[in-house]
Amino acid sequence: MELTRRDALAALAAMGTGGAAVTGVAHVRDGDAGGPGNDDDGPGSDGETSMTSGDSDDSLLADPAIVEAFVAVAEPVYPDELSSIEEFVGTVIEGRLREAPTADGIRETMTELDELATEWYGGRLPTIPAADRDRLLREVGADVAGEVPDGTLAERVRYHVVNELLFALYASPTGGELVGIENPQGHPGGTESYRRGPTR
Amino acid sequence: MIESADRSGTTTDRSDRSDIDRTPVVDADVCVIGAGPAGAIVSDRLAAAGHSVVVLDAGPRFDPADRIDRQERAIRPYYGRPDVWDGDPERDAYSSSGDRGYPLNHARVKGVGGSTLHWQGMVMRLHEDDFNAATERGVGVDWPIDYADLRPYYAAAERELGVSGASDNPYAPPREEPHPMPAFPPSYSDSLFAEACEELGIDMHSVPNARNSEGYDDRSACVGYGTCQPVCPSGAKYDATVHADRAEERGATVIDRAAVQRLDHGPDGERIQSAEYVTPDGETHRQEADAFVVAAGGVETPRLLLLSESDQYPDGLANTSGAVGKFFMDHLFAGTGGVLDEPTRQNHVGFLTSECHGFYDEADAETAPFKLEFFNYAGPSPVEMALSGESWGDDLLGDLRDAYGNNIAMGALVGQLPDEGSYVGLDRDRTDAHGNPVPEIHWSVDDRALETIDRVNAIQESILEELGAEITWQADAESTGPAYHHMGTTRMGEDPTESVVDPDLRTHDLRNCWIVGSSVFPTGGAMNPTLTIAALALRAAETIDAALDGL
Numbered sequence: 001m002e003l004t005r006r007d008a009l010a011a012l013a014a015m016g017t018g019g020a021a022v023t024g025v026a027h028v029r030d031g032d033a034g035g036p037g038n039d040d041d042g043p044g045s046d047g048e049t050s051m052t053s054g055d056s057d058d059s060l061l062a063d064p065a066i067v068e069a070f071v072a073v074a075e076p077v078y079p080d081e082l083s084s085i086e087e088f089v090g091t092v093i094e095g096r097l098r099e100a101p102t103a104d105g106i107r108e109t110m111t112e113l114d115e116l117a118t119e120w121y122g123g124r125l126p127t128i129p130a131a132d133r134d135r136l137l138r139e140v141g142a143d144v145a146g147e148v149p150d151g152t153l154a155e156r157v158r159y160h161v162v163n164e165l166l167f168a169l170y171a172s173p174t175g176g177e178l179v180g181i182e183n184p185q186g187h188p189g190g191t192e193s194y195r196r197g198p199t200r
Numbered sequence: 201m202i203e204s205a206d207r208s209g210t211t212t213d214r215s216d217r218s219d220i221d222r223t224p225v226v227d228a229d230v231c232v233i234g235a236g237p238a239g240a241i242v243s244d245r246l247a248a249a250g251h252s253v254v255v256l257d258a259g260p261r262f263d264p265a266d267r268i269d270r271q272e273r274a275i276r277p278y279y280g281r282p283d284v285w286d287g288d289p290e291r292d293a294y295s296s297s298g299d300r301g302y303p304l305n306h307a308r309v310k311g312v313g314g315s316t317l318h319w320q321g322m323v324m325r326l327h328e329d330d331f332n333a334a335t336e337r338g339v340g341v342d343w344p345i346d347y348a349d350l351r352p353y354y355a356a357a358e359r360e361l362g363v364s365g366a367s368d369n370p371y372a373p374p375r376e377e378p379h380p381m382p383a384f385p386p387s388y389s390d391s392l393f394a395e396a397c398e399e400l401g402i403d404m405h406s407v408p409n410a411r412n413s414e415g416y417d418d419r420s421a422c423v424g425y426g427t428c429q430p431v432c433p434s435g436a437k438y439d440a441t442v443h444a445d446r447a448e449e450r451g452a453t454v455i456d457r458a459a460v461q462r463l464d465h466g467p468d469g470e471r472i473q474s475a476e477y478v479t480p481d482g483e484t485h486r487q488e489a490d491a492f493v494v495a496a497g498g499v500e501t502p503r504l505l506l507l508s509e510s511d512q513y514p515d516g517l518a519n520t521s522g523a524v525g526k527f528f529m530d531h532l533f534a535g536t537g538g539v540l541d542e543p544t545r546q547n548h549v550g551f552l553t554s555e556c557h558g559f560y561d562e563a564d565a566e567t568a569p570f571k572l573e574f575f576n577y578a579g580p581s582p583v584e585m586a587l588s589g590e591s592w593g594d595d596l597l598g599d600l601r602d603a604y605g606n607n608i609a610m611g612a613l614v615g616q617l618p619d620e621g622s623y624v625g626l627d628r629d630r631t632d633a634h635g636n637p638v639p640e641i642h643w644s645v646d647d648r649a650l651e652t653i654d655r656v657n658a659i660q661e662s663i664l665e666e667l668g669a670e671i672t673w674q675a676d677a678e679s680t681g682p683a684y685h686h687m688g689t690t691r692m693g694e695d696p697t698e699s700v701v702d703p704d705l706r707t708h709d710l711r712n713c714w715i716v717g718s719s720v721f722p723t724g725g726a727m728n729p730t731l732t733i734a735a736l737a738l739r740a741a742e743t744i745d746a747a748l749d750g751l
Binding site: 008079187 | 249268269270275276277305367376384385386387390413421423424425426427433503542543545547549550553577581582583584586587588590591592593594595596599601604605628
């Protein structure tokens with residue numbers, strides 16, 4: 001199943017960095033809510049996706065490197081049947097680094113995780129095998145930790161890295177469809193799908 | 201009990217600026233305390249009638265632009281419900297002393313808009329018998345007004361809030377006009393329930409929702425975010441910022457983060473002279489007005505009256521009856537859920553589309569009124585589940601697929617009787633951030649309500665069994681909890697020795713003080729209270745408007 005730009009923009013809308021696009025969709029749907037096909041329009045098509053340099057703190061990875069690291073981590077975190085992960089993750093994380101209130105926490109936590117990858121596995125996250133990335137996340141404790149934005153490293157990795165990726169995926173239309181729900185919570189997918197029966 | 205640590209995060213409210221003028225309004229006609237639906241509607245109406253209105257709210261004015269961030273809090277497991285709307289455990293501290301714990305802060309919001317920012321948005325009219333429980337059911341008390349008195353105000357309230365509904369409920373009280381918007385159509389799972397209910401002779405019908413099924417009142421139609429409770433990012437769900445904003449447009453002054461500490465009466469003890477309030481800079485102010493409207497909800501309204509004790513009124517203001525804080529009621533939740541061996545299509549939206557009021561008017565001395573609800577959000581939301589699992593990748597997807605897809609559930613609300621032993625008082629051993637005794641919630645539930653829950657559970661089981669469901673959970677008489685509908689604590693009545701406000705919602709003791717909100721309900725029925733709150737507020741606004749000339 002292919003992740004699309006529409007999915008990325010939908011994820012950003014659910015996560016609080018797609019305000020302009022969301023307002024647009026609410027406005028556009030004013031006149032046609034509930035109608036067939038209400039689910040088919042993305043939450044705006046004019047979202048900004050350009051790369052920004054982000055924080056200038058030299059101790060942190062630059063934003064393009066943060067995005068690369070997220071793409072690398074997404075490989076074990078996302079199901080194998082997904083394709084086009086790179087563009088999806090890139091668009092989401094660029095948006096989050098630009099606008100999310102937790103952008104600093106994202107940068108700091110991913111920088112720490114990337115440093116651990118180098119220390120423990122001999123290379124930055126994008127350069128080590130996916131199986132090692134998976135192992136690193138578990139060795140950090142992010143699999144069993146509850147998310148806490150300013151907690152231990154395990155809790156922060158869970159909040160700012162693993163759950164950042166999982167929230168983006170499973171609040172998007174394609175992520176929802178993987179599970180069997182076209183309009184997952186957080187996605188303004190209209191008021192038609194709840195009436196539809198299952199596809200047999 | 202102190203709630204979890206502050207997790208308000210980085211969303212902002214529009215009231216953080218230091219240059220906001222929170223000083224009293226000179227020559228105010230009316231001071232309204234609380235900017236929830238009751239206070240905001242009264243303020244809007246009185247401002248429209250040309251009065252100088254000032255509204256004081258203890259909480260902030262939230263920025264609508266932050267609603268997506270609040271939605272993220274609603275979905276992420278780190279945040280508790282009070283965090284979504286910046287609950288402050290010190291400001292909102294309380295005690296729970298009854299046999300049943302009462303999680304007061306789970307579903308209330310302090311701020312402009314009040315708890316409608318969080319609410320589900322279900323807006324049914326009370327039934328005719330609800331106004332005459334003693335006469336018709338042999339228990340409780342009769343209201344001093346009837347359904348017929350409130351009927352036109354119900355219709356006006358439906359227009360004010362924007363209600364999507366249909367006239368397909370054969371058990372609803374008589375109405376003279378259609379709802380402002382068409383009802384949301386039934387869900388797929390409603391169609392599954394319908395087959396079982398037809399077999400059992402149980403009627404289903406639509407749900408009136410204060411949620412736009414089409415564009416209404418310059419607000420968009422619902423776009424299906426699915427997080428209605430606790431936050432609607434699109435504004436399609438009504439909240440009381442609609443009326444607070446409109447009141448301001450009409451000249452009212454809304455002062456946020458103005459925590460009223462007490463009301464002071466004049467030397468004759470017949471009028472309130474001023475409301476003393478504290479602002480974030482630590483300053484104490486006194487707002488004077490010709491009339492005062494207390495609209496702080498079923499907990500803070502009696503608390504404020506009790507805190508306003510004086511030499512003349514040592515038991516608190518408006519409390520010569522001794523009824524302030526007494527007769528605290530809520531609706532009890534009863535639910536049953538399970539799984540089917542087929543898809544049920546849950547969690548696409550966060551609201552209900554079908555109910556059954558078919559048993560409601562069978563209520564008598566032994567059986568409480570109740571209504572049945574057919575859920576559209578049974579079982580886990582995949583995104584919420586994903587964030588709290590211990591797996592990822594293909595393993596997580598497998599877990600999600602196993603857990604999501606075939607859940608089904610029903611809920612119900614059950615009415616409880618007014619009882620003096622169920623009350624909101626002051627806990628003088630604990631103080632809030634301002635040094636005032638915190639509210640003590642002493643909630644108790646009568647046997648009639650608990651036995652009715654047993655009956656509700658049996659009906660729910662019969663429907664789910666007819667569907668072929670395997671039942672996996674139940675909220676029964678032992679595990680029931682409140683629906684967060686705070687009622688009864690300043691009850692309405694004709695007799696000043698037994699009630700706090702008269703049928704016009706003016707306090708018996710103080711001739712320039714009115715109380716609006718569900719605290720005035722003498723009994724609570726089993727319908728969600730906000731439409732009745734709004735109808736009573738519209739009615740009270742008329743009497744206040746008429747009375748102001750003589751004050």
